[in-house]
Amino acid sequence: MNPNSFFLVDGYHGGILGHMPIGVFRDLFRSMELFPDWKLSLDLESDSFRYLKARDPESYLRLRQMVSENDARIELIAGLYSQPYFWFFNGESVIRQLELGLSDFHTHFPDVPIETYAVQESNFTSALPQILKSFGFKRGVLKNSTTWCGYINGVVDADFIDWEGPDGTTLPAVPRYASD
Known part of the structure; x- marks a missing residue:
């Protein structure tokens, strides 16, 4: 990799209400x-x-064809059933969000793994690295955790960090x- 390379970690966030008018995916493909x-x-x-x-x-x-290609340029991330604020819920609800969401995703994309946890909402809880690893996640992106009150994550002067839960489970993550 060129030492002068610059990479931006960002993505498309949304869903049915407000973010998916007819034609938005055609624009994206174009x-x-x-x-x-x-x-x-x-x-x-x-x-x-x-x-x-x-x-x-x-x-x-x-979209099904594009995410299934060997050199896929589109990655499905997060795997959640909805877009909740985890600080409102207990651990069982967090697990159900992932369990139901990943089941739905695999109904549409049966051979496509979801391995990156990256969300816009503040979907964090202290046990999340452990929970995510139990579902097969391999990495996280902590950059875009915005909400109605702005950014909530602290800033870090590092390219990557080990996101560590209270039990010692770690997940490599972009801070x-x-x-920013």
Whole structure:
């Protein structure tokens, strides 16, 4: 890798209400054709794909094909059933969000692993590294945890960190950078 390379970790966040008007995926695919080096992550609640399949089946099929390619440029992330604020819930609810969400995702994308946890909402709890690892997650992105009150994660002057839970379980993660 070139030492002068710069990488931006960001993605598309949304879902049925307000973020998925008809045509949004066609626009996204057009942009990816214009920028062939562009890679994208999608943070969508699991029911979004049922909605997309019913309202824009052509885009649904194209998305299925694109995320299934060996050199996939689109990564499905988070795997949540909805887009909750975990600080309101107990551990069982967090586990159910992942259990139901991943089951829904795999209904639409049976051979596509979801291995990155990256969300916009403040979906964090102290045991999350342990919970995520138990579901097969391999990495996290802590950069975009915004909410109605702004950024809540502290900044770190490092490219990567070991996100550690109270039991000692770690997950490699991209922090919210000090320059953010």
